[in-house]
Amino acid sequence: MQSYSQIMPYIGAGIPYAEPPVGNLRFRKPLPISYDELTEVSATTFGKSCKQPPLASRESYNYMQSSEDCLFINIFTPSVNPTANLSVMVYIHGGGLLFDSARQVPSEQISLRDVVVVTLNYRLGVFGFLCTDSDEAPGCCLIVPDSDEAPGNIGLWDQAMALNWTQHNIRQFGGNPDDVTIFGQSAGGVSVTSHIVSNVSRNYFNRAIIQSGSSLTNVWLRSRDYATRVAKRYATFIGxxxxxxxxxxxxxxxxxxxxxxxxxxxLWNQNTPDAHPWYSALILEFVQCFGDQFLPNNTFELLNSHNYNNNISILMGHTTLESAHFTHIFDVLKARFGASSAQMPDAVVNIQTAKYDIQRVMINNNTFDGLIASEYTKSFNNFLLMMPLGFFERQRLRAAVVHTYSDYSFVCPTVLFGKYIVSNPSFGGKVYQYYLSYANSQSTCKGSTWCTSTHFDDVPLVFGQPFYKKGFSNTDRNMSTILMDIFTTFAKTNAPPVVNGHQWPAYSVETTGDMRDVSLNYMELNDKNLGQTFFDRYKGNNGFNPDIIQNCQFWEPILRSLF
Incomplete structure (x- = not known):
């Protein structure tokens, strides 16, 4: 442990929380690491990242300094007094369950707000999410070794082990083990939702923050049968x-x-019945699976069972156009000439090219992609698009195309998760939502002609990066202060703070007979109308043209049909 100065937090870096999952422990659940009173652990250097493909890694060190021996946590705390009793925030990083690591989110700035922040590595890709139809060992605890096969969701078991370690040890770092908030962005947010509905890990935390993602979409969650077919094709390819x-x-x-x-x-997962959408087959082939011990059923069914902590409080949210962070890559992989790139000022588009992009690039599901293509393009006119003065109409169409992937993969799965939680008649907690419509200076959408804010725009602000990294503005620093205050206040008090004089509305329920109608309310966060509140949204009334954008009533039956 070391303290940089009186105004800097203590940092415990690279602390192992499980036995190294190497050799015969590959693909198996983590085993608890055993310490005795004389064990000395060096906690001055970040541990290695978990193994990940080189081209997927956001930072080069994630690949260059990676290892299968990677189950480490980092702790940022303003006090190492065991009686400090500070609220604890455990962050699960994103990266598509494929790349990134805990070291990408140094947490000094957020921990200065009187919270203990824990960040963790977990196994990724094939190492963390190879799922088969093997039988599991009986019981439901973290210390039972698995069979010789791969049960799936090993990355989730790693996260649960880190939460277990936190419960047993965080008091020595000034934290209160009975006051824990888990939070995560993208695949980290998906993981948070899985922990909420899993009886393996749900008792390790009191509240949750979900940033741009949930497991209510087949982009992030597949059946065990599907995952086993993928695993066998992979095994055959490798010999x-x-x-x-x-x-x-x-x-x-x-x-x-x-x-x-x-x-x-x-080479091995294309041109098969499972190869839809294409990015699931070629990039996200190893994701969370259901039908196992960790997730006995899909998330819709687990939510409907009401078998989770009915008193949990949740803060969740998303950005305006989540998928613009990715679609410039889609443009390259699918040779779409910049139409979906936020940094391309203009592009030649029409209704036909838009429908093609929706059906073959963004959604790629023959069952419903035609319906989605029709709905998201029906308010456009090719004559207006091709006129010399049709610039703004073309940008509106480009945005509508990208919104399809955004609504399918991030926006509607996130808000519908909150809706299903609140729909439970026994639910006694609260669900609050933010809507981030601000692009920081490093955002993919900064300066775009059609994109307001996108995936990952919240992460630098939540972790205070504008205060210690170059390339950020004073406005970024102001927004970062606001988001850090929102997140830490929620972690300490169970509710977000008043923002710019505005009270934060929770999701609310109106009961009529046996029907429970949930009002999806949120607070918008930007630098223009900070704290403006909106009520009963996501019904085609989010202010977009076409109004199908972010219409989660439209998406709900489609998402349910995927399972």
């Missing part, structure tokens, strides 16, 4: 006999062999 203990064969491969095969999914 294992899918009929004879292929998991043991995979254990005997080097990590680089496994990563190389994972990165070559276009």
């Amino acid at each position: 294992c006999d899918r009929e004879i203990n292929y998991i043991e064969c995979l254990r005997n491969k080097t990590s680089d062999e496994l990563l190389t095969a994972q990165s070559m999914a276009f």
